[in-house]
Amino acid sequence: MWQAHLALHGQGNNAALPALLVAASSVTVIYKHFTDEQHGDPVKHFLAMIVLQMLPLVFLQMKILACPDPIGMLSRFGTKVLLMHACFLALRVSAWPLLEINNGFFNVLALMLVCMALHWGFQFSCASVPSHLDIGCLLLLAGAGAFCTSLLDMHITEALFLEGTIFTASSYIEILAFVPGVWMVHKSVKKNDDERISEADSAQTQTQAAFFFAFLVPFYIMEDLISAFRVGGEEPLAAVGHVVHFLVLLDFACFLLSHIYNPDKVQGSFLRWLPGLSQNQLWV
Numbered sequence: 001m002w003q004a005h006l007a008l009h010g011q012g013n014n015a016a017l018p019a020l021l022v023a024a025s026s027v028t029v030i031y032k033h034f035t036d037e038q039h040g041d042p043v044k045h046f047l048a049m050i051v052l053q054m055l056p057l058v059f060l061q062m063k064i065l066a067c068p069d070p071i072g073m074l075s076r077f078g079t080k081v082l083l084m085h086a087c088f089l090a091l092r093v094s095a096w097p098l099l100e101i102n103n104g105f106f107n108v109l110a111l112m113l114v115c116m117a118l119h120w121g122f123q124f125s126c127a128s129v130p131s132h133l134d135i136g137c138l139l140l141l142a143g144a145g146a147f148c149t150s151l152l153d154m155h156i157t158e159a160l161f162l163e164g165t166i167f168t169a170s171s172y173i174e175i176l177a178f179v180p181g182v183w184m185v186h187k188s189v190k191k192n193d194d195e196r197i198s199e200a201d202s203a204q205t206q207t208q209a210a211f212f213f214a215f216l217v218p219f220y221i222m223e224d225l226i227s228a229f230r231v232g233g234e235e236p237l238a239a240v241g242h243v244v245h246f247l248v249l250l251d252f253a254c255f256l257l258s259h260i261y262n263p264d265k266v267q268g269s270f271l272r273w274l275p276g277l278s279q280n281q282l283w284v
Helices: 003-009 016-035 042-065 071-094 104-122 125-134 136-151 158-175 178-192 200-231 236-260 265-272 281-282
Strands: none
Touching: 003 071, 016 042, 016 236, 042 158, 042 236, 071 104, 071 136, 071 158, 071 200, 104 200, 136 158, 136 178, 158 178, 178 200, 200 236
């Protein structure tokens, strides 16, 4: 994974690849805008929302690159990002009798997995809620935005107003899911401009990363790749948007995990168990 990370990003850890993927998605939005005459084309709106959802993720990766200790950042923003996912999944599950967003059974399973990741990976409990009240502001923003969007939709009927608001609110919360991470990392970089951020405990960091990505990657495999396969025949551009979004997320996962399992970091642990081997022999 470390070698793959170096091949994609180089020694400088540049974010050219995710930025290129976002640019490619933006081109599909522009193409759809100028080639389709349908007013309020849902595919164009979907592609635009995909681009908006990728922007915080790419910006988060670029901000982490500026940190002396990028891995320590996961402990700061991991809980908030998972909480945002838990919120829109809880909204989907609670609205299931009225409206099924994606697959209802998968939403229930994903909600259980994110709760497990929060509890066992980040030791989140009810006592931790007061320290995450900023999440409530984002939820209110997403809800207000969804309400206004439904009000401005001239083609929606009164009977469908509630369903449209719930669906849009779920989408907006998902778009904002990584925004708390961007804010936390931005504050940390600004505050520790001339200081190295203290390195997190290795075992705890690996546990948090394992739970964090054990939820995120399978969730977006279902959310993006399986959805792309399902809609690819009818809307190929929508399928492309799903795939590109997953690639950006996967690149972010590889970026963090490659630092956690960087040979320079784990080399000493292996050598303690294999004292008869030199460092060069171990990594040849």
